[in-house]
Amino acid sequence: MQLYQPQGFWARRKCDKFTPPAVSVAARSELDTMSIEQNEIEKIAELARVRISGDEIGQVTERIAEILQMMDQLQAVDTADVEPMANPLDAIQQLRPDVVTETNRRDAFQAIAPAVENGLYLVPKVIE
Amino acid sequence: MHTKSVAQLIQGLRERQFSSAELTRVYLDRIAALDTRYNSFISVDEAAAMAAASAADERLAAGDAPPLTGIPIAHKDIFCTDGMRTSCGSRMLDNFVPPYDATVVQRFRAAGAVLLGKTNMDEFAMGSSNESSFYGPARNPWDTDLVPGGSSGGSAAAVAGLLAPAATGTDTGGSIRQPAAFCGITGLKPTYGRVSRLGMVAFASSLDQAGPMAHTAEDCALLLNAMAGHDPLDSTSSDTATEDYTLALGNSLDGLRIGLPEEYFGDGLDSATGDCIRSALRELEAQGATLVNVSLPHAALTIPTYYIIAPAEASTNLSRFDGVRYGYRCADPVDLHDLYTRTRQEGFGDEVKRRILVGTYALSAGYYDAYYKKAQQVRRLIKQDFMACFEQVDVIAGPTTPGPAFALGAKSNDPVSMYLEDVYTLAVNLAGLPGMSVPAGFVDNKPVGLQLIGRHFDEARLLNVAHRFQRATDWHLRQPESANGGPA
Numbered sequence: 216m217q218l219y220q221p222q223g224f225w226a227r228r229k230c231d232k233f234t235p236p237a238v239s240v241a242a243r244s245e246l247d248t249m250s251i252e253q254n255e256i257e258k259i260a261e262l263a264r265v266r267i268s269g270d271e272i273g274q275v276t277e278r279i280a281e282i283l284q285m286m287d288q289l290q291a292v293d294t295a296d297v298e299p300m301a302n303p304l305d306a307i308q309q310l311r312p313d314v315v316t317e318t319n320r321r322d323a324f325q326a327i328a329p330a331v332e333n334g335l336y337l338v339p340k341v342i343e
Numbered sequence: 344m345h346t347k348s349v350a351q352l353i354q355g356l357r358e359r360q361f362s363s364a365e366l367t368r369v370y371l372d373r374i375a376a377l378d379t380r381y382n383s384f385i386s387v388d389e390a391a392a393m394a395a396a397s398a399a400d401e402r403l404a405a406g407d408a409p410p411l412t413g414i415p416i417a418h419k420d421i422f423c424t425d426g427m428r429t430s431c432g433s434r435m436l437d438n439f440v441p442p443y444d445a446t447v448v449q450r451f452r453a454a455g456a457v458l459l460g461k462t463n464m465d466e467f468a469m470g471s472s473n474e475s476s477f478y479g480p481a482r483n484p485w486d487t488d489l490v491p492g493g494s495s496g497g498s499a500a501a502v503a504g505l506l507a508p509a510a511t512g513t514d515t516g517g518s519i520r521q522p523a524a525f526c527g528i529t530g531l532k533p534t535y536g537r538v539s540r541l542g543m544v545a546f547a548s549s550l551d552q553a554g555p556m557a558h559t560a561e562d563c564a565l566l567l568n569a570m571a572g573h574d575p576l577d578s579t580s581s582d583t584a585t586e587d588y589t590l591a592l593g594n595s596l597d598g599l600r601i602g603l604p605e606e607y608f609g610d611g612l613d614s615a616t617g618d619c620i621r622s623a624l625r626e627l628e629a630q631g632a633t634l635v636n637v638s639l640p641h642a643a644l645t646i647p648t649y650y651i652i653a654p655a656e657a658s659t660n661l662s663r664f665d666g667v668r669y670g671y672r673c674a675d676p677v678d679l680h681d682l683y684t685r686t687r688q689e690g691f692g693d694e695v696k697r698r699i700l701v702g703t704y705a706l707s708a709g710y711y712d713a714y715y716k717k718a719q720q721v722r723r724l725i726k727q728d729f730m731a732c733f734e735q736v737d738v739i740a741g742p743t744t745p746g747p748a749f750a751l752g753a754k755s756n757d758p759v760s761m762y763l764e765d766v767y768t769l770a771v772n773l774a775g776l777p778g779m780s781v782p783a784g785f786v787d788n789k790p791v792g793l794q795l796i797g798r799h800f801d802e803a804r805l806l807n808v809a810h811r812f813q814r815a816t817d818w819h820l821r822q823p824e825s826a827n828g829g830p831a
Binding site: 251255256259260261262263264265266267268275278279281282283285286287288289290292294297298299300301302303304306308309311320323324326327328329330336338339340341 | 439440441442534535536549550575578579581582641643644646647648650651658662665666667668669670672676677678679680681682683684685687688691696697699700701703704705707713714716717718719720721722723724726758759762772773774775776799
């Protein structure tokens with residue numbers, strides 16, 4: 216077993232409050248017969264910020280286990296020298312001059328928000 | 344009027360046989376009368392449609408009107424429409440009224456088209472049956488106990504039911520082609536990047552592509568002319584030059600080499616559906632094309648590859664729905680964490696949540712290499728298979744789906760069985776190629792679609808093959824009884 220370690224942004228923040236919850240994951244050698252436990256689904260749901268109610272979690276785990284089982288077909292393919300493909304045309308990022316092109320439409324965008332005040336988006340209190 | 348093609352309607356408007364206001368009224372009345380059966384529209388704005396039609400009639404009278412002026416169309420409810428709800432089939436966006444138009448919508452407005460309304464779809468385009476829509480499933484006009492396919496099922500049902508002469512769709516893994524096949528219409532997924540994604544709610548950004556759905560290949564060409572082109576606001580849109588997609592429609596098929604992948608004619612294919620496809624291929628052969636057996640050795644891996652990459656990208660894209668800036672927000676959140684998790688629990692449906700979880704899992708530390716990177720590597724192998732075929736042939740052909748439309752409810756509780764529906768369409772998105780579905784016959788009064796796959800940016804050739812096929816056949820002209828007031 217290895218433990219998820221905060222990386223990049225989260226590590227630089229050095230801030231426990233914003234650190235994603237630690238997820239214990241199987242090492243690569245345990246992947247051959249992939250199965251997923253209910254507590255793993257609970258951890259993934261927490262990472263994805265999706266609440267799954269107690270009476271649903273069993274069925275969700277079952278369905279996802281079936282999907283993951285299907286995906287395990289890939290493990291048999293030899294991809295040793297294959298470059299991963301992120302874009303079907305292998306396109307590279309297009310750049311544009313760094314100039315302001317957008318007009319300020321804050322009022323239009325705030326008009327469709329659930330809660331705003333003084334031009335700010337409102338959320339429940341985060342600092343005690 | 345409602346049985347005419349877009350090309351015929353353009354001619355009728357130009358010859359003053361009828362006005363856009365008259366034409367638009369016909370379709371709005373048909374929607375009001377028949378869409379209780381099909382549930383193909385989520386939103387219809389009669390007043391806006393009639394105002395746009397009147398404006399179109401003025402432009403037509405002035406004499407300098409662009410090609411689609413006065414033609415009523417429907418947009419899939421995934422395209423942002425300024426001032427008109429864009430739900431994406433989800434409770435999450437049930438209250439979302441965008442303050443801007445998608446580039447596709449803007450281009451159709453500029454081309455003079457009249458927007459009838461927004462069509463039903465699987466929630467966030469995740470589905471192959473339209474059953475995951477928050478607004479209830481759209482139904483197949485050929486038999487309303489059958490699914491219309493998905494995710495662009497509402498667009499397909501609206502066109503097949505003659506409630507709109509044409510509609511837009513989006514295709515991430517088959518979502519234009521599969522419903523086009525199930526509903527007996529013509530649909531084109533262009534090359535990745537051919538049509539702008541700006542303002543199209545993102546599902547899987549390296550796969551998503553918008554395209555036209557209509558009765559004929561000629562109509563699809565007319566719509567693609569309006570849709571295609573580089574958009575500086577979409578960094579993945581291609582700056583490859585566009586063309587007039589109607590120009591090559593009538594070209595001869597003499598000498599055309601059509602590849603038939605053995606993997607697309609194997610055990611999984613319903614035998615009666617296979618017979619329709621083979622008969623369609625004989626017609627193309629009779630017109631001078633040469634049929635060549637080819638192979639796509641990695642075809643069996645497209646489903647697992649796709650169902651890693653698409654949910655991974657979806658889990659990232661759908662992280663924006665947080666109940667803060669727009670869309671659904673849960674009632675009385677106790678803290679920020681509760682706001683996020685409960686908004687997403689209540690706002691997303693089951694299939695969307697499943698894909699978010701699968702995608703989050705595939706991207707999480709420790710699994711990234713085994714799943715996501717692995718899938719991206721196999722994706723390259725899948726594309727290489729196609730590139731090797733296109734050294735031998737000009738177009739690849741086969742069935743769009745393993746069989747005709749299935750019954751509502753038949754697969755809705757079995758995600759893996761639903762995913763298998765996309766077995767012949769997914770690879771086209773993974774490789775970024777253009778693909779079409781063309782009506783090619785019936786099995787027990789259920790339409791069958793012939794799939795045509797082309798080289799990157801070779802849309803004109805696909806449309807040419809489809810048009811020549813449609814000049815020799817009448818499958819695309821058949822109408823479901825329900826669309827003419829008969830039994831559904």
